Amino acid sequence: MKTVIVVGNGMVGYKFCEKFVAKETNKDFKLIVFGDEPRPAYDRVHLSEFFENKDAKALEMAPAEWYIKNNIELYTNERIADINRQEKTITTAKNRDFTYDYLVLATGSAAFVPPIKGVEKEGVFVYRTIEDLEGMLAYAAKLKSTKSNAKAAVLGGGLLGLEAGKAVMDMGLEPHIVEFAPKLMPRQLDSRSSQVLQLKLESIGLHIHLGKATNQILGDKVITGMEFGEDDVLDVDMLIISAGIRPRDELGKACGLEIGVRGGIVVNNKMQTSDENIYAIGEIALYNQMIYGLVAPGYEMATVAVDQIIGNTNNIMSKSIDMSTKLKLIGVDVASFGDPFMPATKGHSVIFENKTQHLYKRINVSLDGKKLLGGILVGDATDYSMLHQIYLNGMPIPSDPSQLILPAGDGTASFGSAMDLPDTAVVCSCEAVTKGQVCCSVKDDGNETVKDVAKATKATTGCGGCKPMVTDLVNETLKSLGKVVKERICEHFDYSRQELYDIVKMKNIKDYDELLDTHGKGNGCEVCKPLAASLFASIFNETANKQDTIQDSNDRYLANIQRNGTYSVVPRVAGGEISPKQMIAMGRIAQKYDLYTKITGGQRIDMFGAKLHELPLIWEELIAEGFETGQAYGKSLRTVKSCVGSTWCRYGMDESVSFAIEIENRYKGIRSPHKFKGGVSGCIRECAEARGKDFGFIAVEGGWNIYICGNGGATPKHAVLLAEKVDKKTAITYVDRFLMYYIQTAQPLMRTAAWLDKLEGGIDYVKDVVINDCLGIVDQLDKDMQHLVDTYKCEWKEAVETPEIRAKYTHFVNSTEEDENIEFVALRDQKMPAPWV
Amino acid sequence: MITSILKEYSPTALNQVTTWFKAAKTSKFPKNGGACVKYKNKQIAVFNFTREGKWYACQNLCPHKMEMVLSRGMIGEDMGTPKVACPLHKNTFSLETGENLNGTLDAIATYPVKIEDGFVYIGFSE
Numbered sequence: 001m002k003t004v005i006v007v008g009n010g011m012v013g014y015k016f017c018e019k020f021v022a023k024e025t026n027k028d029f030k031l032i033v034f035g036d037e038p039r040p041a042y043d044r045v046h047l048s049e050f051f052e053n054k055d056a057k058a059l060e061m062a063p064a065e066w067y068i069k070n071n072i073e074l075y076t077n078e079r080i081a082d083i084n085r086q087e088k089t090i091t092t093a094k095n096r097d098f099t100y101d102y103l104v105l106a107t108g109s110a111a112f113v114p115p116i117k118g119v120e121k122e123g124v125f126v127y128r129t130i131e132d133l134e135g136m137l138a139y140a141a142k143l144k145s146t147k148s149n150a151k152a153a154v155l156g157g158g159l160l161g162l163e164a165g166k167a168v169m170d171m172g173l174e175p176h177i178v179e180f181a182p183k184l185m186p187r188q189l190d191s192r193s194s195q196v197l198q199l200k201l202e203s204i205g206l207h208i209h210l211g212k213a214t215n216q217i218l219g220d221k222v223i224t225g226m227e228f229g230e231d232d233v234l235d236v237d238m239l240i241i242s243a244g245i246r247p248r249d250e251l252g253k254a255c256g257l258e259i260g261v262r263g264g265i266v267v268n269n270k271m272q273t274s275d276e277n278i279y280a281i282g283e284i285a286l287y288n289q290m291i292y293g294l295v296a297p298g299y300e301m302a303t304v305a306v307d308q309i310i311g312n313t314n315n316i317m318s319k320s321i322d323m324s325t326k327l328k329l330i331g332v333d334v335a336s337f338g339d340p341f342m343p344a345t346k347g348h349s350v351i352f353e354n355k356t357q358h359l360y361k362r363i364n365v366s367l368d369g370k371k372l373l374g375g376i377l378v379g380d381a382t383d384y385s386m387l388h389q390i391y392l393n394g395m396p397i398p399s400d401p402s403q404l405i406l407p408a409g410d411g412t413a414s415f416g417s418a419m420d421l422p423d424t425a426v427v428c429s430c431e432a433v434t435k436g437q438v439c440c441s442v443k444d445d446g447n448e449t450v451k452d453v454a455k456a457t458k459a460t461t462g463c464g465g466c467k468p469m470v471t472d473l474v475n476e477t478l479k480s481l482g483k484v485v486k487e488r489i490c491e492h493f494d495y496s497r498q499e500l501y502d503i504v505k506m507k508n509i510k511d512y513d514e515l516l517d518t519h520g521k522g523n524g525c526e527v528c529k530p531l532a533a534s535l536f537a538s539i540f541n542e543t544a545n546k547q548d549t550i551q552d553s554n555d556r557y558l559a560n561i562q563r564n565g566t567y568s569v570v571p572r573v574a575g576g577e578i579s580p581k582q583m584i585a586m587g588r589i590a591q592k593y594d595l596y597t598k599i600t601g602g603q604r605i606d607m608f609g610a611k612l613h614e615l616p617l618i619w620e621e622l623i624a625e626g627f628e629t630g631q632a633y634g635k636s637l638r639t640v641k642s643c644v645g646s647t648w649c650r651y652g653m654d655e656s657v658s659f660a661i662e663i664e665n666r667y668k669g670i671r672s673p674h675k676f677k678g679g680v681s682g683c684i685r686e687c688a689e690a691r692g693k694d695f696g697f698i699a700v701e702g703g704w705n706i707y708i709c710g711n712g713g714a715t716p717k718h719a720v721l722l723a724e725k726v727d728k729k730t731a732i733t734y735v736d737r738f739l740m741y742y743i744q745t746a747q748p749l750m751r752t753a754a755w756l757d758k759l760e761g762g763i764d765y766v767k768d769v770v771i772n773d774c775l776g777i778v779d780q781l782d783k784d785m786q787h788l789v790d791t792y793k794c795e796w797k798e799a800v801e802t803p804e805i806r807a808k809y810t811h812f813v814n815s816t817e818e819d820e821n822i823e824f825v826a827l828r829d830q831k832m833p834a835p836w837v
Numbered sequence: 838m839i840t841s842i843l844k845e846y847s848p849t850a851l852n853q854v855t856t857w858f859k860a861a862k863t864s865k866f867p868k869n870g871g872a873c874v875k876y877k878n879k880q881i882a883v884f885n886f887t888r889e890g891k892w893y894a895c896q897n898l899c900p901h902k903m904e905m906v907l908s909r910g911m912i913g914e915d916m917g918t919p920k921v922a923c924p925l926h927k928n929t930f931s932l933e934t935g936e937n938l939n940g941t942l943d944a945i946a947t948y949p950v951k952i953e954d955g956f957v958y959i960g961f962s963e
Binding site (some may be wrong): 236492506513516522523524529550551553556563565597808811813815817821822 | 860866867871883925929
């Protein structure tokens with residue numbers, strides 16, 4: 001057994017492990033991995049997403065359990081201090097020694113901090129790790145609590161710098177970008193495209209300062225500004241340095257490996273360093289005199305190193321490395337591929353520029369007009385995947401190359417379809433997956449969704465840029481097989497929930513048996529019955545009393561069944577606001593029926609242990625005291641949680657309780673594919689945890705921010721931003737539409753987060769539907785929601801007032817006796833059901 | 838105490854019936870739903886499967902957690918087999934044979950039902 005030690009657990013180090021465990025011969029090897037960060041490898045490419053969701057786990061490449069499962073020894077938080085090449089050992093900073101047969105260096109790079117006077121001051125950060133980000137967040141929060149218009153600058157206008165600029169915006173500080181070169185993204189963009197990008201970024205509030213050499217950082221202990229020239233000063237409260245990267249090659253240097261003049265460990269095309277037992281991959285490897293700061297070449301290096309070590313010595317690194325890239329910077333598409341800056345002697349450029357729309361497209365074509373050599377896209381990169389493929393595969397181009405970038409008359413894609421690509425075309429460059437592999441995965445292995453194909457081939461799992469193309473390939477292949485992918489509810493209905501929704505609505509069917517007779521078969525089941533009940537409720541606002549035997553059993557009895565077959569009772573306490581008088585009334589009733597009481601997670605009171613026949617009696621008393629049903633039993637609105645807001649709180653920006661009550665009363669009783677919850681916070685301290693809800697409002701300077709599609713539960717998800725700083729009326733309108741759209745299109749028992757996850761186009765598409773009305777349906781959504789709001793009825797009031805409904809609340813149909821098997825035991829000052837054996 | 842209740846219930850075939858217990862009027866049972874009948878110390882779930890035009894009876898006790906709840910379960914059909922889903926954990930049982938259709942729980946006891954003069958009768962063998 002041979003030992004392979006990997007030093008560095010970043011994206012490339014992880015990829016090495018992943019490729020390694022996939023090889024059958026890996027049993028002959030033991031794999032040990034060291035990382036100096038406290039957590040396992042995470043997706044640094046999408047680091048700025050951390051500011052949106054603060055969720056380090058979501059960025060994880062694989063959880064710690066993955067390493068255990070694959071017999072990899074992972075040591076996080078343990079830096080390597082020394083390599084002894086003669087003994088073939090390494091020593092960690094914790095002074096532990098390990099012996100290797102092969103050593104793989106994947107220590108990556110660190111942020112380059114230019115030697116400017118004052119960079120050590122408080123408030124100066126680098127943008128590289130999750131810990132850096134956490135430090136920045138904490139500092140920004142401190143700033144904002146003492147200053148209303150704090151400013152933060154980013155030093156560096158390259159790719160990473162602009163990502164950091166987005167982070168600054170997300171933190172709510174005034175963002176400034178300071179760049180030494182006379183243009184943004186000097187390595188990827190030509191001057192004209194750079195100007196277009198600059199216009200666009202300025203239009204969304206970024207302040208851009210070009211051609212500035214920073215002399216020193218001003219301030220005593222804490223940064224107060226940056227000085228460029230004598231009278232050229234920019235006041236800032238925080239600085240984020242993102243001025244490039246520097247390979248972390250110290251280890252290699254110390255043990256005498258060959259190092260490049262400007263850093264980086266020299267490797268050959270087998271990824272071997274000057275010591276044949278030591279490999280270097282990723283951003284420390286100097287290959288062809290170049291450091292490659294992109295994910296795709298790093299992944300290729302990892303694959304080559306794995307093959308070399310296990311003995312597939314034929315796999316060597318490609319001679320030329322494709323540096324094409326496509327990204328979304330602060331919501332702006334930017335892409336460049338092939339040779340973006342071609343000199344006029346080598347070919348002709350076709351350029352389309354429209355500054356009014358912040359659009360720029362340039363393609364470089366060979367002198368004979370037959371080949372695409374490279375190009376740049378800013379503002380709209382939908383053509384990127386196709387152009388990149390044409391370039392990579394040397395595919396023929398139209399005699400008028402402008403067709404490649406000019407929109408066709410009908411506004412649809414201009415040239416070619418993904419299916420025209422040769423099978424060998426690499427569609428996912430991060431994972432090196434070809435078109436042929438994607439199509440075979442559908443055709444031969446029976447994968448019928450992009451998700452399944454991604455699982456099987458790994459395509460789209462890197463940067464995700466190829467997702468549209470892979471989606472096209474999957475759909476087109478399915479079509480060519482004559483397959484229509486269909487969601488089916490159960491054996492009784494050959495429809496998806498959405499289709500059945502439309503049928504019920506269009507044909508005005510209000511009865512389950514009629515629906516089953518006309519559009520289904522057989523006698524129904526526990527899947528389609530409650531689903532139909534939910535549709536009747538969502539469309540006609542029919543209460544659960546009318547067709548009670550198609551309801552889930554909680555809905556049938558308007559209460560939540562508990563362990564011993566007794567029920568719990570939850571009256572609505574909108575927004576969590578409850579008067580002393582109401583509390584006394586509730587307490588009196590709970591005491592009378594000997595109920596166990598507890599405060600719920602949704603700021604209301606749950607009363608447990610009610611026997612079936614007691615339910616109408618309890619509710620009669622509650623209704624007399626002014627309470628109404630809280631629908632805790634339904635797939636419907638539960639609660640809208642609130643913090644106390646500006647009426648009492650010294651930090652409150654607006655009245656969160658009033659808003660929560662208004663919105664809870666608006667949506668109460670509305671039934672949906674799954675339960676849904678809301679939250680309203682009076683300021684960004686977010687005490688109501690609104691971002692853990694299906695919809696949430698947070699008061700900010702100038703209005704309300706709306707977040708949607710979050711939840712706690714088994715798979716927690718933070719809600720994402722739908723709109724910013726809107727007034728209350730607009731906020732309600734947007735959420736009305738979002739909820740209605742969700743109710744109409746989600747699959748059964750799918751919560752909003754899962755729905756958004758599955759929705760093609762994600763949150764941007766939701767914005768397009770509910771804000772920009774791209775489907776032309778908002779009037780209808782508004783009408784549908786208003787209908788539900790206007791026709792609300794308390795179904796418990798209906799139940800206690802109607803003798804026929806009340807009649808079912810008895811344990812025996814032929815006796816008034818109670819169920820003698822119900823048994824309670826004491827619990828603190830209350831009671832609980834006898835435990836299950 | 839609770840597990841011993843299970844012994845109260847044994848599957849009864851039509852030809853074993855010695856007693857027809859007159860339970861209640863048919864109108865007391867909801868369409869396509871169930872209700873619970875008390876017979877001596879037994880609890881029997883009776884289902885009015887209107888869509889099939891049939892009636893079924895079985896023990897009210899779910900063998901999973903020994904709770905008296907099956908009569909409140911939803912009824913339906915699984916590839917032609919009539920079934921009831923327990924309201925606690927959605928375990929489903931055949932209303933004909935009593936077998937657990939979506940798991941490995943013990944079968945429940947089922948009983949014959951007949952309707953005469955607007956009344957529901959349940960057949961027992963004791």
